[in-house]
Amino acid sequence: MGDFPDLPVRPALPRIVDALADGGAAVLVAPPGSGKTTLVPLALAERIGGRIVVAEPRRVAARAAASRMASLLGERVGETVGYTVRGDRNVGPRTRVEVVTTGVLVRRLQRDAELPGTSAVILDECHERHLDSDLGLAFTLDSRAALRPDLALLATSATAASEQLAAVLGGAEVLEVPGSPYPVRTEWCPPPVPLVGRSDPRLLDHVAAVVRRALGEADGDVLVFLPGVYEITAVAGRLAGVGVPVVTLHGRLPAREQDAVLRPGSARRVVLATAVAESSLTVPGVRVVVDAGLARVPRLDQGRGLGALVTVAVSRATATQRAGRAGREAPGTVYRCWSEADHDRLPPWPEPEIASADLTAFALDLACWGTPTGEGLALPDRPPAAAMEVATSTLRALGAVDPDGRVTPRGRVLAGMGVHPRLARALLDGAPAVGERRAAEVVALLADDTLTGNRGDLVAARRALRDGSLPALARRWRDEVKRLIQAVPADARGAGDGALGDDLAAGLIVGMAYPERLATARQKGGRTYLMAGGTAADLGDGAGLAGAAWLAIAVADRSPGHANARIRLAVAIDEATAVEAGAALLTSADEVRWHDGELVARTVDRLGAIELAERPLEPDAHLRAQAVRDGVRKEGLNRLGWSSDARALRERLAFCAAAIGPPWPAMDDESLLARADDWLGPDLTTVRRRADLQKIDAGTALRRLLPWPEAAHLDDVAPERIQVPSGSRIRVDYGDPSAPVLAVKVQEAFGWAATPTVSGVPVRLHLLSPAGRPVAVTSDLESFWRNGYPGVRAELRGRYPKHPWPEDPTTAVATRRTNVRR
Incomplete structure (x- = not known):
């Protein structure tokens, strides 16, 4: 078919195209570098009319795939092959193959589930199991079943996890392409010393050493897999003076810098990359892969609403996929920075994102589709019930869904703005307050905190983007700001409150997005803050926000084993702005309670868990007695005045309860506390503090529990x-x-x-x-x-000779004296 490169998938192209003819569905399993991402769409375009839409999980992969296919046709991107990613579109009137991100595919399906003009959808790299990938698959299948039986669907995977995919596609045919373009040899390179956890800096020393070894032992470029930008920067520093260029590839880079890495170079180089290089794109010149064996995945603390990126060991499937990068253009070598024994203990597959990520946007997409719980959709895995409940509660608070979980008109507006529902709410409600431009500038930073240039102060980051201090990021930021401004509905636009300065306006937008992260310093000038959600959060050393009385926190995470969260990005604000942003969390309540040995009675104004003000309260006798009862439970019954007679009476009554039973009352602590009203009630109304408890005569109080008429016989029974x-x-x-x-x-x-x-x-x-x-x-x-x-x-008898010791004590006369008188 066509003048295609001789890649492993080429002989299978006729079989693949036949399986998709007339609206067919199939699963294609092919190893990395086999040509499934580039050759299959072109072959389909030759055979069937209409547009072929290829959905990739990452923007860099979408652009790279489009560029590669265009080059195979001898054309420029935007002619036969184009792409669409958020904020960037390059298609033309002749475009037959369009590569999009899975997020873009989901948005298109939401706008028009029939996908008019589209003949086939290819969902690439389904094994990565991103949320948008799962939704794109489920929505496409639903559309095929109800509206488009003629729509061809191909789900591709670089690993052999095909059974689940085939079942989700209703028993679709599984097409397997064996082999790899070129063989890849494995070198096991465990660290020379045991490491303490996955953040041990000695691992990065070891990775750098393995890279140097690989440069000396093998030819070609070296692709190094690291979990994140921090590790990339650290390893780049350790490779200073290595003798070849060291370049980076990750999602935070501007598009043109990413594209530059994906173009062939004349000199040998080391490419330090995150998971973006795992699939769907070829880094030219690579013959060697050095794999640190780690990945960074999102985790959500459901109870605190705090997300975190957690470093985990890769799965065996991911390790295989990474190794395949070394054999895409020639025989290669993979250096794995762990032992073969450790490899056997790795999980077989990566955990799907649905199992641990924030599901708020996912739940809104389900609600917009008309399936709030996902019931009836062909999702590869069901969403966890607890995470869905948290997500739905958040959407209800945003006004995006009704009490039954159905999407509201406001929810559809939020879903169409192309950002997380929280950020969409901040843009929608913040634009009339501060103006759509200022709101969009802040939301753009919240949507992609990599634009801050690692600054912890959002206002300082925005200032740097405005004045050109961050030229590499400013263009991407301005493009996103423009897109967001256009997304604001006409009836939500406004000049904003000119009296609110830029800094406080930014804080208002952050607070609207994350009201539970509005925070106040626990002590004046301190670095620990209490967030409205109830979690404490610490400013890092050197943070420019130190000393601020209030913060609107944009990014915070909590590492496992740490009680406090860490503040990553925030804005200094004042109390009035916090109250405005967190208006939904404001409460005023009367509080009558026992605290630290005192009866506390006050009216408290709160912003979530943060106390704003308090006023004295004179409670009624009932509330006061109830609080004191709670105090007795906390302080314990021993706080009462227990004379020896009172203790003796309690013991006699306890005996009666054990020997006779009802109506004699039980005297254990739990039973007495349960009946505190019956025996302590009259005494509690005068209690104000711990010393007052000690004045209560417990014996007199206990007699209130004596049952009558049985009480008259207490001296007989006990x-x-x-x-x-x-x-x-x-x-x-x-x-x-x-x-x-x-x-x-x-x-x-x-x-x-x-x-x-x-x-x-x-x-x-x-x-x-x-x-x-x-x-x-x-x-x-x-x-x-x-x-x-x-x-x-x-x-x-010998020791006490003066005392009687009769042989028969049962007939002897008892005596208190030494000997019986005769």
Whole structure:
């Protein structure tokens, strides 16, 4: 077909095109560099009429694919082959193949689900499992089923994870292209010393060393995979003096700099890249890949609403895909910075983005499609219920969906603005307040914080973009600002409040986007802030915002194991601006509570979790008593005034509850706290502080729980004292509710043939020597006299000769004296 390069996919092109003829659907599995991204669309364009739309997950890949296909045809981009990415479009009247990002495809489907003029959709690199990729696949399948049965659909993957894709496509045919353009040899290069975590700087030292080794051992350009821009910058510094140019490739680069890396060069070079270089594009000249084995993926802290980019180990599938970059143009080598044993322990596939990312925009797209929960759509994986609930709650707060989750007219406007719903809301509602240009300038920075040039102060970053201090970024920023201004509906435009300066206007927009991140300093001049969402956040060292009383925080993240978030990008504001931006979070509530040993009664104005002002409050008796009850629960019952008589009464009542049961009340802490109103109620109304609790007579209060008429017989069922044979009345110890204890001298128990009982419960006798020391414990006195007493008598009669030690204690006369008088 055509004069196509001899790549592995070329022999399979007739079979692929036949599978898609007449609106067919298929899954194509082909390794990196096989030509699936460039040759398949051109072959389809030769066979079928209409436009072929190729959807790529990344902008750089979309532009690169279009450029490569145009060069194969000997044309310029914009003729037969064009592209459309956010903020950049290059197509013409003759364009047959259009490469778009998956986000652009989703927006087109939302505008017109029939995709008029489009004959085939190719979803490239579906294995990467981005949110837009999942939506693009699901919406296209839904459109085919309901509106466009003639629309051909091809889902491609560079890995063998085809079964799930085929099932999602309704059992579509799986077409596999075997082999790789060229063989790739693997070198295992684990670090020489154990590393501490994935952020250990020694790993970057090791990667730089492996790059130097690769330059000395192999020919061709070296493509180095690193997780992010920070690591790219660090490794570039470590490669100073390496003898060849070191260039970078990542999503933060301006388009022309990205395109320059993708053009063949005359000199050997080292290309330091992020995941953008994993698929769908060829970095010319590469014969060697050095893989650090790491990737940076988004994670959302659902409870705090804070996102973070987390560094994780790559999957085996991703490692295979990266290695394939070395064999696209000639035999190559991959240097993996880990061991073969570690490789076997890697996860087989990357985690889909839907499992851990912020789903707010995803949920809005579902609502706009008419499927708020995604039910009925052919999504490869169901969205997590908790994340969807958080996303839907956010959309309800923005007015984007109704209580049933259906999209509102306002929601459709927000969805059409091409930014996250939070930012769309800030642009829509902020434009009348500060003017659409100022609002758009800030939203453009929030939508792509790489435009700030690593500044933590958003206002300073905007100033640098305006005055030309960041020339490489200014053009991209201005283009996005222009696009956003055009996206503002006519009825939302306005000159804005001229009295609000640029800095506060920026803070207002940031606060409108992220009201829960409005923050106030915990102490004057401090670097720790409390956000309206309730999370503490710290300014980094050297941040220019130190000392600000209030911040509107644009970017913050929280690393695993850290209680506080880190502030990455913010604006200094004042309290009035915070209150205006976070109006939906303002509350005023009466608060009556027990705090740190005091009754607190006040009216509090809050912005979320932030206290703005308070006023004294005189609560009614009921609220006061309820707060004091809470205080008793916190402080514990021991805070009450417990005399020895009160403790004894509690123990007697506890015995009654255990031995007899209802109506005798339980006396454990939990039960008493549950009935605090019944016995403490009258005393709580006078309590103001901890010292007042100690003035409550617990014994008098407990008597309020005595059941009547049973209370009149308390001395019968649980007597305070028991008269022993000697005539003494000895206090009973009810400390153990299951067994009352009576401590009595052996001589005073003579004549007792059997164990005494209380309410049918045998008393536990602690038998004492004449000196009051324990000699035996028994609940079976008859057995003791028979078996234990002879030994006690033999041991003690010599020690205490003046005391009686009869052979038969059951018939002897009890006495408190030394010997019985005759």
